[in-house]
Amino acid sequence: MSATRRFTLTLSCPDRIGIVATVSTFLAEHHGWIIEASHHADEIEKRFFMRHEIATDSLSISIDQFRDRFERIARDFQMSWKVADHSVKKRVVILVSKLEHCLYDLLARWKAGELDIDIPCVISNHDTWRSFVEWHGIPFHHVPVTPDNKEAAYDEVQRLFEDARADTMVLARYMQVLSPKLCRAYPGRIINIHHSFLPSFVGAKPYHQAYTRGVKLTGATCHYVTEDLDEGPIIEQDTIRVRHSDRPDDLVRLGRDIEKAVLARGLRYHLEDRVLIHGNKTVVLR
Amino acid sequence: MSATRRFTLTLSCPDRIGIVATVSTFLAEHHGWIIEASHHADEIEKRFFMRHEIATDSLSISIDQFRDRFERIARDFQMSWKVADHSVKKRVVILVSKLEHCLYDLLARWKAGELDIDIPCVISNHDTWRSFVEWHGIPFHHVPVTPDNKEAAYDEVQRLFEDARADTMVLARYMQVLSPKLCRAYPGRIINIHHSFLPSFVGAKPYHQAYTRGVKLTGATCHYVTEDLDEGPIIEQDTIRVRHSDRPDDLVRLGRDIEKAVLARGLRYHLEDRVLIHGNKTVVLR
Amino acid sequence: MSATRRFTLTLSCPDRIGIVATVSTFLAEHHGWIIEASHHADEIEKRFFMRHEIATDSLSISIDQFRDRFERIARDFQMSWKVADHSVKKRVVILVSKLEHCLYDLLARWKAGELDIDIPCVISNHDTWRSFVEWHGIPFHHVPVTPDNKEAAYDEVQRLFEDARADTMVLARYMQVLSPKLCRAYPGRIINIHHSFLPSFVGAKPYHQAYTRGVKLTGATCHYVTEDLDEGPIIEQDTIRVRHSDRPDDLVRLGRDIEKAVLARGLRYHLEDRVLIHGNKTVVLR
C-alpha cells in the first residue's frame, strides 16, 4: 500500500436493496475518502460482501467514533463487519518444524519490507532454526510436542501467542496437528499451507499420493485452520506442472516452490483484510 | 452475467476528494441497486476510474433520465463517462483473412451463448470462409485489398460497418493494416490480436523473431487499434512456454492457442464495459 | 512434425542394464537415423520407457522387416512395444453430445492442418450438430442412447468404429458413460476429457462441487477410458484461476477453455505416440 494512512471497512450481510446506498451515504456524510472499493453479491448464497479502503485523514471523525456510529447500520443489516487501522502493524507468530523453505521465504519478505508486520516470535517443536531466527532479531521458542504432552504443549503455544498480543498465527509447514482447543480459540486467525491442491490428496504424504495417481500437476493450498483437518476455508491455491521424470522427491522440491508462493499470497490477502469468511468458503476481495 | 437486467456506469476523471461520495449519493437517491462495483485510483496519474453494474429495475427513473441528471455531476468532475444498457446486445463485426482459428473460436463462443452479441456480418479480404460463416446464418462480405485499392477498400469496410450499426470491430487475425482514416474513425472500438507479447517483436513475423532470439515463452496481445501499428492501448496479454524442440512452425501452432484465448478474454472485457482507456493505457476493472 | 517421413518405436520393459545399448546397436546396424529420442527410467517401478522417431528413408530395411527383426529383442527384454508409421494418417472418430466447444476446437485444428488425421465420422446421441459436421465433409451418425437401449447403442457405436477402421475414439464432452464392453474393447484407444482436476470432484457436476468447496482454481483432465469411471490413466491436466465473483455458470465457461486446451494437448501426445501406459499411469515422452 502507499504512504497514505488508511483503514479498511470490511463487511458481509444478507443481500438486500440499499446496502451500498446506506454505507456510501454514511461514508460521504463523514467525508471518508475511498481509495479502493470492492463489492461482491453472491447470488446463490444471497449474501453481500464489501471492502473499502478509506484515507484516515479524510474522515471528519476518529476511527473509534466511526466504529460507534457504524454500529447502528451494522445492526440493521445484520452485518459481520470489521474496521482495521492499517497504521498499526499486524503481529504475526510463525510456527515451524524442520522444513525451512517457508520460514526463509517469509523472513526474506519481512526483511525486504514487503510484509509490513511485526513478528513477535517464532515457535517450533524443534530447536533447529533457533539461531537463524535469532539472527533476524526475533525471539525463538522451542515447544516440543510428543504424543503424551500435546495438550500442555498447545496450551504453551496459546500462552506465547497471547503474551505476544498477536493477531495471526502462521503454520509455515508446521508438521503437527493443532489441538481442537487451539483451533477453536482463533477462528479465521490461524493460516496453514497444505502441500496439495485440496480437496485432492487430503491427509499425510500428498506428494506420494499424487505420484501414485499419476497426476500431471501438483499444487498447494493456503487455508484457515479449523478442527476438521484440511477442510478449512481456502484462501489461495496454485498448481505447478509435473513431468514424467519427476519422482516423489522431485514433487517435494516442486512443491516447496508452490507452497511458499501460495502461503505468501494467502497471508498477504489476510493481512490486507481482503479475506471474508462465510461458512466454509472465503471471498477474497482484490 | 445473470438474468437480472442491468446497465453499467463507467467513468474516469481527475482524482479528488468526493467523487465516490457524490456518485454513490446520486445512486442512492435514485434507488440504484449496485450489483457490482469497482474503483481504482491511479496515484501516479492522479486519475480515478470507476465502474458500477446497476439493476435496471431498481432505478426510480429511466436510463435516459439517469443520463440527463448525471450529466451535471460529470461536468463538475470533468468525467469521461458512459452509461451502457446491457439488455441491448452489442453488435460486433469480425474481420478475418485466411487464418481461421480465431474465427472458429469466436463463433463457437457465440453459438454456446458465451458471447451474448449480434454479429451482423463477417468481412474478409479473401473468400475462403464464406460458406462456413454463412452456415452460421451470418452475412459474409468479400472486400479484396490490394496495394492499389486500399483507400477504397477501407471506405467499403467502413460503409459496411456503418450499415450494420455496429459497435465494435474485431480483427481476428486480419492480416492487413487498416487505413489511418479507419483507425481514427473508431477510437476504442477496433480490437486487434497481435501474435507476440508486445512490446517484444513488433511488426511482421514475430514468431520468427522470437525463434531467432531464443525466447522461452511466446505470447499474444489484444489491443485497441490506433494509427501507430502495434502501439495501441493493451487490453490483455498472455504467454505460453516454448520448448527447445519447437521450430517457428510450432511457435505458430502454440501461438494460435494463446491468440484465441487472449482475444476472447480481451473482447469479453470490452463487451462488458470493463476497459477504460486513459492515454495509451487501459484500466480493466474486473 | 516436419516433412521428413518417419516412424516411431515406443517401448517399455522391466529396467535392467543393456536396454539402450541393445536397441541403439540394433538401430545403428540398420542405419536408422534418429530424429528424436527420449528415455525414462522409473526407479520406483523399476521400469524403462523409450521412444524414438526414426527417418523412414534412412533405414536399410523396410518397416515390416524392422518389426520382424526387433521382435527377438522385444521378447528377450519382455517389452511392450509398438512401431507406428507416421506417413499413414491416424483415423479418429469423435463422439459428441450437445456441448460443442470441444467439437469446434478439434475441427478448427483439423482444418488448420494442425491435427494431421482422418476423421472418418462423428457420432452423437443427439442430432444437433449434424449439418455443422457435414459442412466439414465428415459423415455424421446419430445414435440415440436411452436407459433401455444402452447395450444396443454401444454395439452400434462399436460397429461404426470398426467399419471406419479407426484407431482412436475421442469423447469430446460426450455426456454418456460407455458400456463396459466398449471400454474393454479398446484399451488405451478411447480418450475422454473430464471437467475437473482429477482426482478432485469425480462424478457428476464437478463445477458445482468445486463451487461448493470454494476452490480457487478449476481444471480439466484428459485420460484414457477404462471401466472405472474417471479412474483411467491420466494423459494431461491443467488448471485455470477462479475469482470470487465466478458462479457455477462462470466455472462452466472457464472450464470450456481449459477442457478444449487439455483435450487438444492430450490427443496430440496420443497421436504422436508419446503416451506410454503402465498400470494406471502414463509416461508422456516429449
Added chain:
Amino acid sequence: MSATRRFTLTLSCPDRIGIVATVSTFLAEHHGWIIEASHHADEIEKRFFMRHEIATDSLSISIDQFRDRFERIARDFQMSWKVADHSVKKRVVILVSKLEHCLYDLLARWKAGELDIDIPCVISNHDTWRSFVEWHGIPFHHVPVTPDNKEAAYDEVQRLFEDARADTMVLARYMQVLSPKLCRAYPGRIINIHHSFLPSFVGAKPYHQAYTRGVKLTGATCHYVTEDLDEGPIIEQDTIRVRHSDRPDDLVRLGRDIEKAVLARGLRYHLEDRVLIHGNKTVVLR
C-alpha cells in the same frame, strides 16, 4: 538426481547421419548404462544436440579413459562436447548488491539440499549482507565498485573467483555491469537474472518501462552474461500477471517472486549440464 553416481556427456555438432549410432555404439561397447538421454536436431541450424546421463559404475573404463577415447569421435564429428562428473560438487560464487531476495532464495535451496553445490564465497559491492552470509558459514567479500575503480574491482572479483576454484558465477540481482574483460573470461559460466521478459524493456528500470507501456504481465529472464548487456543467451524465462491496481512498486514486488523462481530454475538447468549454447541461443535438454 538420485543416489546413483553418474556423469553427463553433452555435445553438439553439425547434424548428419550416424551421430547417434556412433555415440550409442561407443557407449554400448563400454557398457555405459544410460539413465537419461535427450536428443535434439535443430533442422534450421542443421545442428544436433545430445545429452546423456550415464551410471559411472556401469562403465568398463574410467571417466578419464572415456574422455580420451571419445576424443576421436568428437573430432570426426566436429563436436563441442563435455563430460562432467556429478559426484564432484560444482562450486558457485554468488554476487549480490543490496537486494536480498535472490540471495535468501538461493541459500534456502542450498540449506534444504536442493542445490547440491559448494558456495566458496559471496561477493558484494556493499557490506549489507555480511553477517547473514557468514551465519551460513560462507565467507563474504566486500568489493566496493565506484565509477573510478571498476577495472581494479573486477580484477579483484576475478582473483576471488579464481582462488575459489569456482565453476560458475551467479549475479543474484548484482546491480553492476561487469567489465568486458570479466565477461570474456568466463563464457557460459556467468549467469544473470534480468528483471524483465527480454527482449522487452532492456536496460535500466524495466518495471517503470513496463508500467508506462501498460503491459498486463511482467517477467524475468535468466541468461548467460556476455559483453552485450541483456543480450546473452537466454536460459529460462517466465511471466506473472499484473493488475490495473499495481503500481511500479507492486511490479517490483511481483518481480521479486518471478526473478527468484526463474533464477533458481535456470541455475538448476546449468548445474545439471542441461544447457547447451549455440550462437546466441541455448538448448535446454530436460
